[in-house]
Amino acid sequence: ALYIAEMLHVQGWDTRTVLERIEIEGEEHFEEAEALGKGVIFVSAHxxxxxxxxxxxxxxxxxxxAVTERLRPDFVMDWAIACRAAMGIRLLPVERAGISLLRSLRRKEMVAFVIDAGIERGSGVPTTFFGRETVFPDGPARLARLSGAPIVFAVAARLPGGxxxxxxxxxxxxxxxxxxxxxxxxxxxxxxAFERYVRRYPxxxxAFREMWPD
Structure with a gap:
């Protein structure tokens, strides 16, 4: 419920509100990524x-x-697309996003993923997370390989006082x-990088999916 409420609330924020309510650590890393001239692959998490x-x-x-799993029923997907559009973000279902993402990067735009999203059959890469093997989506890494664009990982933690x-x-x-x-x-x-922030803000x-299936 908090996630949905925030999606609606943030749509109305202007630059002043962002500056007043958000402390930003590492904003210069966006500039470093931009300077490479390949677009930016932005990765966050739930x-x-x-x-x-x-x-x-x-x-x-x-x-x-931004890329998302297809949400069901269809009206939920339509609602999510509309919410993102109100923020200035184009939302695409993952199964038809590939060429569009490459084109966006060639225009030196940003494409966005969440690292802990669901995994389509055969589409993940095994890796170690908190000392145990799991699978993360391969989309960001594969897109970086194909485009030469850098990945920037970021999260926003909640602090007291909103x-x-x-x-x-x-x-x-x-x-x-x-x-x-x-x-x-x-x-x-x-x-x-993701593990460091989970440890800091546990x-x-x-976790919207089973991270360590037996």
Whole structure:
């Protein structure tokens, strides 16, 4: 319920509200990623407020295309698309996003994923998370390999008094690797960054799927 309420609430935020309510650590990393001239692959998680960290990117002037699992029933998907559009974000179902994402990056725009999303059959990369093997979506790593664009991982943690702290990590996964092994290394970096923030804010992670299936 909090996640849905926040999605609706953040739509009305202007630049002043963002500056008043959000502390940003590492904003310079967006600039470092932009300077590479390949677009930016933005990766977050169902942690703290994904809506708030997306608002930071939108108010920096990015055109954003985000990927989601197809939601059911259809009216829920339509509602999510409309909410994202109100924030200036184009939302695409994952099964038809590939070419659109590459085109967005070629226009030096931003594309967005959540690292702890559901996994389509055969589409994940095994990696270690909290000392146990799991599978993360391969979309961000594969797109970085195909496009040369850097990945920027970020989360926004909730603070007392209705405030937030956005943490933005340095660009990663733009070393020009063209192999599946490079995808695995990239996912290891992402998993490590994600794990650090779960340890720091353990009560703010919403695990919407089974992370360590038996």
């Amino acid at each position: 942690m703290g407020s994904a809506e708030v960290v997306a608002a930071v990117a939108v108010l920096r002037g990015y055109k954003i295309t 405030r937030f702290r956005a943490h933005i990590e340095p660009p990663m996964c733009f070393d020009g690797s063209r192999s599946p092994e490079g995808d695995a290394r990239c996912l290891t970096q992402l998993a490590s 009560g703010q992670w919403y």
